[in-house]
Each structure stands twice: as C-alpha cells, then as structure tokens.
Amino acid sequence: MFYPAYNGSMKILVIEDDPQINSYICRGLKESGYFTESSFDGKDGLEIIQNDPKVDLVILDLMLPKLSGLDLLTKVREEGHQVPIIVLSAKKTVDDRVLGLQNGADDYIVKPFSFSELLARIQAITRRKSPQKEMPTSLNFQDITLDLLGRKVTRGDKEIDLQVKEFQLLEYLMKNSNRVVSKTMILENVYGYDFDPRTNVVDVLVCRLRNKIDKDFGNKVIHTIRGLGYVLKED
Amino acid sequence: MFLRRINLKGLGPKLIISSTLLLLCSVTVVSSIIYFLLAKSLRDSDQELLKQLSESYAQTYLEHGPESLAKEISNGLIVIIAAPSEKNLFTKITKEIEEELDEKDEVQQLKSEISKLPLREGVRTVFLNTNEKNNDLYERLELKLKTLASKKDWSNLLPMIDNDLFEVYVHKLKSGEWIKVGRSAESREEHLGKIRFIALMVFIPFIFIGMGLSFLLSRSVLRPIRDLASTIRAIKEGKAQTRGKVRGTGDEVDTLTMEFNSMLEKNELLLQNIKSTVDNVAHDLRTPLTRLRGSAEYALTHSLGPDQLKESLADVMENSEQILNLLNVIMDVSEAESQTLKIKNEIIQVSSLVDRLADFFSMVAEDKGIKFHITSAPDLYIKGDRTRLMQALGNILDNAIKYSPINTPIEIQTYQKGEKVVIAITDHGSGIEEADQQKIWERLYRGDQSRSTPGLGIGLSLVKAIVRVHNGEVTVKSQIGQGSTFFVSLPICNVQERSL
Structure with a gap:
C-alpha cells in the first residue's frame, strides 16, 4: 500500500504513549525504509534525544505521561538540539498549532492522520534540512515531463494543455509519486485550504486531470486508492 | 433568635456599627454647634448688658458722684472705679464676697461696716476705700481685673471666691479713671449645665434608637443577599431549577438577582446544549460506525480474497473518514454555538x-x-x-x-x-x-x-x-x-x- 521513496536510512524516534499507535507508526516507517526507535513517555524520550546523536527526526505526541510534549519540546530547544520534530496532537485549533510551532516544532499533524500525510511531512522536512540541491526545472514521471519554468506538460511527444489548478495538481502528484496523497493534502497544497469543505472539488479536479493525462493513453498513471486518496504510479 | 442570626463577621454588624458611629458623630457635631451658639448668644447678651450698665454707671459717676452711683448699682455686680492716682475709689461688694470676708479676722471691721449698710434686694452695697484694711482683698480682685482689662475688654475671670466665673467690662473715662463692671456668670453656667444634661439625656436614647433602626435597615438590605446565598446553596444541592426571588423594587440587589438568574438561565441553556450535542454526536457517529463495524465484521467472518479484503478495508477507511469529518463539524458547531470558537479578526x-x-x-x-x-x-x-x-x-x-x-x-x-x-x-x-x-x-x-x-x-x-x-x-x-x-x-x- 505504501510506496517508499529513498530516504538514506534515517533514524526516527517515535514518542507516543499509546502502544498501538506507536507500533503502527513504527511499522509504517520501517516499511518505508527508516530505522525507528519507540519511546512511551516524555522523560524517556527526552533522555534518548539528549543521549543519542543518531536520531535524525522525532515524532512527538503532545499528551504524554511524566513530561508533556510541549515541555519536552521547550527543553530540547533550550538545550540547543536542532533535531527536526514533528508534533502529533489531537487538538486541532490553530492556536495549538501556533503554540507547537513557536515552541520549536518543525511541523504539526493532527490526529487522526493518514500515514501517507505523515510520510509526506517527514520528507518535506528532510528536504528542507538537507543541503539544497539545485531546484529542479522540470519533473519527470515515466513519459510525462512537467516543465516548471515554461509551465508546459508533455506526455510522450504530445503536449498537454492544462489549466492552472490541473497543472498544480500534477506537479504535486509528481513530486509525491508512488505515494498516496489524501484529498486533504491536495486541498491544502493545491488550493491552500486547511479545512475540509466537504465538497467534491478535489474529485472533479482529479477527474479532469485524468481526462487529459490518462484518457488517450493506454498506460494509466493516476490511481484512486479508495478511502485514502490518489497516487501517481505505474499501472 | 434575633441575636443568634447575627454573624459578627457578617455585613450586618458592620453596617450597624458604622451607621451608629456615623449617627453618633453627626449628633455630637450638631449638638456641639448648637450648644456653642447658644452659650455664645447668652454670653453676648450678658456682655451687652454689662456694657450698657457700665456706660450708664459712668454717666452717673461723672454727673452725680460716687454716692449716686452706689445707689444705682444692681445686684450681683462688682463695680470698681479706679483712678491712676488714687487707686480704687470705691466698689460694690456682692453677698458672696461678704461671706468670704466673714472668714478673715482682719476684715471684721469691714464686716461690721457691711452689716450696717442697708440691704437692698438681697445685696448689700459696700463702698470700700482702698486705703482701708481690706486692701488685700481688693488688691487681689483689682489685680485680676487689671490684668484682664489691659488685655481686652471682655474676659472670663477666674473666681477668687468660690469657683465662680466672672465677667468684667472695663470702661475708660475721659478723666483717666476706669470704671470696671464685673458680674458672676454663675447663673448662666448653671443654665448651660442644665442644657448639657438634657442633651446627654436625649443623646443616649438617640443612640439606641439609631442602633435599632440601622439593625432593621441592614436586615432588610441583607435579606435578599441571604436569599441569594440560599438559592446558590439549593443549586449546589442539585435543585438546578431554583432561582433567586426578584422583589421588583428595582434596586441594586434586585438587579444583582436578575443578573444572577439570567446567568443561571444561560448556564442551563449551555448545559442543555452540551447534552443535546452529546446526544447528536452519539446519533451521528452511530451510523458510520455501524457501517464500519459491518464491513470489518464481514471481512473477518468470511474467507475473502485479497481484493475483497481490500474493498472491506476501503469501506472501513471511508467510514472512519466520515466519522472524523462529522466529529470536526460537530465540534465546530458546538464551539461556535457556545461562543468558544476561536476566530481571527x-x-x-x-x-x-x-x-x-x-x-x-x-x-x-x-x-x-x-x-x-x-x-x-x-x-x-x-x-x-x-x-x-x-x-x-x-x-x-x-x-x-x-x-x-x-x-x-x-x-x-x-x-x-x-x-x-x-x-x-x-x-x-x-x-x-x-x-x-x-x-x-x-x-x-x-x-x-x-x-x-x-x-x-x-x-x-x-x-x-x-x-x-x-x-x-x-x-x-x-x-x-x-x-x-x-x-x-x-x-x-x-x-x-x-x-x-
């Protein structure tokens, strides 16, 4: 179901007190090629961050026994650790997000979340943290080429005329190829919405893109994963 | 029963004490002012009388000589005519001085002289020559009068006889002599003393009445507050429908009660809202949960192929997604309805x-x-x-x-x-x-x-x-x-x- 991208075998520390969620995250991360370590309370988690320099990224729940996630975050940043931290929380109000980010979190994800979203965020952060490669001027997936500068899309020899939103969706799918993207992620990244307007806007957009990209070609690349979202992958 | 309900730390006693003190202070101030004004006006009229007398005596003295003046002098007065050269020319001595003279041997002569003199309206009029034996007495009197007279026209003179008060008016004659008219202020002091006594007699019951009134007042003011407290107690004990009684007087306590009641109404509405929200959430979530459960149960109890299993799992995903959406919307609606939704501006x-x-x-x-x-x-x-x-x-x-x-x-x-x-x-x-x-x-x-x-x-x-x-x-x-x-x-x- 998940399509791991190359990740250079990073070590991710998961601090989450619910054992089921913890093991679910770790399992998923391992399948995606990461090393993981589990911690079930804030105090223990803090000790691991302090003592293990090999931890490349931390996934941190906010409601933890012994030491709360926010306290841990503050402490870690006070001590000068730069390790990227993604905060998991059941609280969804904007204020909580801001609080988390102000306390030194690199990103914030609200429970319940889709695993593919978590993966996408982990990769976004590692991209940000690693020394910047040259910005690609074009993206390729199989026979599809997306020219970011000329805003042109070709599949095979055929130039495909896309509208702005369609182009943005394809760009997003290509950047996350072989990874499931949820409707929420599309809304957020293509439309800039961080709430669910519960409409079929995304379905309509995907349907249109599909008509232009896949319809006239034998090899379909945009796939619907029922209940999860969409993925750009080989047929 | 009255006293038992008084809580010493409560507002009631504080109100009573402070209002009584206030009453006490104001009554004291008002009565002091009245007393002072009364005493002053009495003194003024006495002094006016003395002044008039001294003027008429001066006239008599100048026109007809000391003998005529002696006849004219009224009761209870001491009149001294003093000349710079000859000391005291004469004076008239009151009965009180006469009694004082009694006790001194050296003035026996004076006493016999005095007793020879005619008694007019209960007072003997005595002319004394300063060259005579009773010089001492006169000198004392004179000294007193002089020191005071040099300062100002009027003064209270500390008595040399009894504990009396003397008032003296000094009139300077053109011939260089002084005519001094002095009078005991005793009777006036007596009147004022009576007034003081009456005032005190009125004062004490006044305080008791004031205390009683302020007690009643504080009770009537505090009763609604006590009622409110008992309302709160009743609500705490589970009688959520209890409300404070609004008297309809429109005063502050009434307003407080009304505000309190409206707050209770609002709370109850909020509570009902929460309750109905919980009911709605339960109802809303039950449908997709049932479907979710159904799919999962079906997949678990049937031996399905991988594709069918995936279908079931997709059903599960879709329904859980729906549950999440519902939950979010319900939370938003509840927060917005209870005015706790945070919005930017x-x-x-x-x-x-x-x-x-x-x-x-x-x-x-x-x-x-x-x-x-x-x-x-x-x-x-x-x-x-x-x-x-x-x-x-x-x-x-x-x-x-x-x-x-x-x-x-x-x-x-x-x-x-x-x-x-x-x-x-x-x-x-x-x-x-x-x-x-x-x-x-x-x-x-x-x-x-x-x-x-x-x-x-x-x-x-x-x-x-x-x-x-x-x-x-x-x-x-x-x-x-x-x-x-x-x-x-x-x-x-x-x-x-x-x-x-």
Missing part, C-alpha cells in the same frame, strides 16, 4: 472573498454547465476569519451547485444594506418547502431525509454557527420550482476602522 475585502470562492468551485460548476454571475459592490470590507467565512460560504455555494439543474446560472451578489454587508447566493434549483425553511438550520436535518448527500444539514448548521460568531445572520428565501437565495449578512467594517 482580519479585514477582508468581500469581493476578493467571493472571487476566491467562485474560483474554488469553478471546475465543479463547469462540470454541470453552471455559470456564476457575480455582482460585487467594490470596496466593501468586513472583519472576520477568512478561512471560516470561506467554509461557511463554501457550504452554501456547494449546496447551490448540488441542487442546481444542469446549465443554469448561480448568482452571487454582494451589496451594502445599512450597516451590513450582504452576500446573496441564488440558485435555480427545486427550492425549499416553506415548512422546511426553518428546519434546514437544525443540526442533522436533511430536506429529503436521504443519506445520499452526506452532511447537508450539519453543513448548514455550521454555516449558521460561523456567521453567528461573526455577529452576522444567515437567512433563506425560497420558492418551490424557482430556486433559493441564501443571504449572509455581516457587520460592515468602515474605512476609519480599516485604517486603524
């Missing part, structure tokens, strides 16, 4: 908001051949949360698209109406039944009661809640077969406010 240009909205739905509309006709009044601004307002308006427009027949337009208008900005969204769909027009705002309500269009009713209750949080209003006008118009009106934000 940005200044928003209405036309740009509408443009973004139309842009967002443009593809969905295009798919159905629906065209948006936008008429925006330029330069209308509102204050609020852009995301939340988009969410609300998006819900309305989404519904409008869903209920519009293919190839019909949807009109979006923005205009100013008084102090409000109105955003009107009109579709040409089937319209809403008159009877349903109120119900659509209720949670979970669906016009057709079908489950095929998920979450319509809850969507509109969210719309209403968000608009309400923005101090706005949302209404609908609809005709069957003609379509519906939803009006969202929000308080306008005018230029002055914008520039702030």
Whole structure:
C-alpha cells in the first residue's frame, strides 16, 4: 500500500504513549525504509534525544505521561538540539498549532492522520534540512515531463494543455509519486485550504486531470486508492 | 433568635456599627454647634448688658458722684472705679464676697461696716476705700481685673471666691479713671449645665434608637443577599431549577438577582446544549460506525480474497473518514454555538472573498454547465476569519451547485444594506418547502431525509454557527420550482476602522 521513496536510512524516534499507535507508526516507517526507535513517555524520550546523536527526526505526541510534549519540546530547544520534530496532537485549533510551532516544532499533524500525510511531512522536512540541491526545472514521471519554468506538460511527444489548478495538481502528484496523497493534502497544497469543505472539488479536479493525462493513453498513471486518496504510479 | 442570626463577621454588624458611629458623630457635631451658639448668644447678651450698665454707671459717676452711683448699682455686680492716682475709689461688694470676708479676722471691721449698710434686694452695697484694711482683698480682685482689662475688654475671670466665673467690662473715662463692671456668670453656667444634661439625656436614647433602626435597615438590605446565598446553596444541592426571588423594587440587589438568574438561565441553556450535542454526536457517529463495524465484521467472518479484503478495508477507511469529518463539524458547531470558537479578526475585502470562492468551485460548476454571475459592490470590507467565512460560504455555494439543474446560472451578489454587508447566493434549483425553511438550520436535518448527500444539514448548521460568531445572520428565501437565495449578512467594517 505504501510506496517508499529513498530516504538514506534515517533514524526516527517515535514518542507516543499509546502502544498501538506507536507500533503502527513504527511499522509504517520501517516499511518505508527508516530505522525507528519507540519511546512511551516524555522523560524517556527526552533522555534518548539528549543521549543519542543518531536520531535524525522525532515524532512527538503532545499528551504524554511524566513530561508533556510541549515541555519536552521547550527543553530540547533550550538545550540547543536542532533535531527536526514533528508534533502529533489531537487538538486541532490553530492556536495549538501556533503554540507547537513557536515552541520549536518543525511541523504539526493532527490526529487522526493518514500515514501517507505523515510520510509526506517527514520528507518535506528532510528536504528542507538537507543541503539544497539545485531546484529542479522540470519533473519527470515515466513519459510525462512537467516543465516548471515554461509551465508546459508533455506526455510522450504530445503536449498537454492544462489549466492552472490541473497543472498544480500534477506537479504535486509528481513530486509525491508512488505515494498516496489524501484529498486533504491536495486541498491544502493545491488550493491552500486547511479545512475540509466537504465538497467534491478535489474529485472533479482529479477527474479532469485524468481526462487529459490518462484518457488517450493506454498506460494509466493516476490511481484512486479508495478511502485514502490518489497516487501517481505505474499501472 | 434575633441575636443568634447575627454573624459578627457578617455585613450586618458592620453596617450597624458604622451607621451608629456615623449617627453618633453627626449628633455630637450638631449638638456641639448648637450648644456653642447658644452659650455664645447668652454670653453676648450678658456682655451687652454689662456694657450698657457700665456706660450708664459712668454717666452717673461723672454727673452725680460716687454716692449716686452706689445707689444705682444692681445686684450681683462688682463695680470698681479706679483712678491712676488714687487707686480704687470705691466698689460694690456682692453677698458672696461678704461671706468670704466673714472668714478673715482682719476684715471684721469691714464686716461690721457691711452689716450696717442697708440691704437692698438681697445685696448689700459696700463702698470700700482702698486705703482701708481690706486692701488685700481688693488688691487681689483689682489685680485680676487689671490684668484682664489691659488685655481686652471682655474676659472670663477666674473666681477668687468660690469657683465662680466672672465677667468684667472695663470702661475708660475721659478723666483717666476706669470704671470696671464685673458680674458672676454663675447663673448662666448653671443654665448651660442644665442644657448639657438634657442633651446627654436625649443623646443616649438617640443612640439606641439609631442602633435599632440601622439593625432593621441592614436586615432588610441583607435579606435578599441571604436569599441569594440560599438559592446558590439549593443549586449546589442539585435543585438546578431554583432561582433567586426578584422583589421588583428595582434596586441594586434586585438587579444583582436578575443578573444572577439570567446567568443561571444561560448556564442551563449551555448545559442543555452540551447534552443535546452529546446526544447528536452519539446519533451521528452511530451510523458510520455501524457501517464500519459491518464491513470489518464481514471481512473477518468470511474467507475473502485479497481484493475483497481490500474493498472491506476501503469501506472501513471511508467510514472512519466520515466519522472524523462529522466529529470536526460537530465540534465546530458546538464551539461556535457556545461562543468558544476561536476566530481571527482580519479585514477582508468581500469581493476578493467571493472571487476566491467562485474560483474554488469553478471546475465543479463547469462540470454541470453552471455559470456564476457575480455582482460585487467594490470596496466593501468586513472583519472576520477568512478561512471560516470561506467554509461557511463554501457550504452554501456547494449546496447551490448540488441542487442546481444542469446549465443554469448561480448568482452571487454582494451589496451594502445599512450597516451590513450582504452576500446573496441564488440558485435555480427545486427550492425549499416553506415548512422546511426553518428546519434546514437544525443540526442533522436533511430536506429529503436521504443519506445520499452526506452532511447537508450539519453543513448548514455550521454555516449558521460561523456567521453567528461573526455577529452576522444567515437567512433563506425560497420558492418551490424557482430556486433559493441564501443571504449572509455581516457587520460592515468602515474605512476609519480599516485604517486603524
């Protein structure tokens, strides 16, 4: 179901007190090629961050026994650790997000979340943290080429005329190829919405893109994963 | 029973004590002033009398000589005529002085002289020559009079006889002599003493009456507060329906009680709201949960192939997604209804908001051949949360698209109406039944009661809640077969406010 991208075998520390969620995250991360370590309370988690320099990224729940996630975050940043931290929380109000980010979190994800979203965020952060490669001027997936500068899309020899939103969706799918993207992620990244307007806007957009990209070609690349979202992958 | 209910730390005793003290102070001040004025006016009139007397004596003395003056001198007066050269010329001695003289041997002669003199109106008039034996007595008297007379015209003179008070008026004659008229102030002091006594007699019961009155007053003031306390106690003990009694007097305590009652009403409403929210949440979640459970159970109890299993899991995913969406909306609605939803306060240009909205739905509309006709009044601004307002308006427009027949337009208008900005969204769909027009705002309500269009009713209750949080209003006008118009009106934000 998940399509791991190359990740250079990073070590991710998961601090989450619910054992089921913890093991679910770790399992998923391992399948995606990461090393993981589990911690079930804030105090223990803090000790691991302090003592293990090999931890490349931390996934941190906010409601933890012994030491709360926010306290841990503050402490870690006070001590000068730069390790990227993604905060998991059941609280969804904007204020909580801001609080988390102000306390030194690199990103914030609200429970319940889709695993593919978590993966996408982990990769976004590692991209940000690693020394910047040259910005690609074009993206390729199989026979599809997306020219970011000329805003042109070709599949095979055929130039495909896309509208702005369609182009943005394809760009997003290509950047996350072989990874499931949820409707929420599309809304957020293509439309800039961080709430669910519960409409079929995304379905309509995907349907249109599909008509232009896949319809006239034998090899379909945009796939619907029922209940999860969409993925750009080989047929 | 009266006393038992007095709590010494309570407001009652404090009120009583402070009002009694206040009464005490004011009565003391007022009566002192009255007493002082009374004493002063008595003294003034006495002094006026002495002055007149001394003038008439002076005249008599100058015109007719000391003998005539002696006859004229009234009772109870001491008159001394002093000349710089000859010391005292004569004086008249009162009865009291006479008694004083009694005790001294060296003035026996004087006494016999005095007793020879005629008694007139109970007082003997004595002329004394300063060269005579009783010089001593006169010198003392004279000294006293002199020291005082040199200072000012009037003074109280400490008695050399008894503990009496003397008042003296000194009149300077042209011949260089002084005529001094002195009189005992005893009788006046006696009067004043009586007045003091009467005042005290009035004063004490006055304080008791004052205490009693302030006790009654404090009881009547504090009773409603005590009642309020017992109301609170009753509520704490579980009688949630108890309310404070409003007396209808319109005073502060009444206002307090009314405010308190209205707070109780609001709390109870909130409580009921929470209760009904919980009920609704349970009801709302039960349906997708049942489906979720069904899918999972089916997959577990049947030996299915991988594809079928995946189908079941996808069902599970879809239903859990729906549960999450419902939960979020229900939370939003509840928060908005209980006024705890946090919203930003940005200044928003209405036309740009509408443009973004139309842009967002443009593809969905295009798919159905629906065209948006936008008429925006330029330069209308509102204050609020852009995301939340988009969410609300998006819900309305989404519904409008869903209920519009293919190839019909949807009109979006923005205009100013008084102090409000109105955003009107009109579709040409089937319209809403008159009877349903109120119900659509209720949670979970669906016009057709079908489950095929998920979450319509809850969507509109969210719309209403968000608009309400923005101090706005949302209404609908609809005709069957003609379509519906939803009006969202929000308080306008005018230029002055914008520039702030």
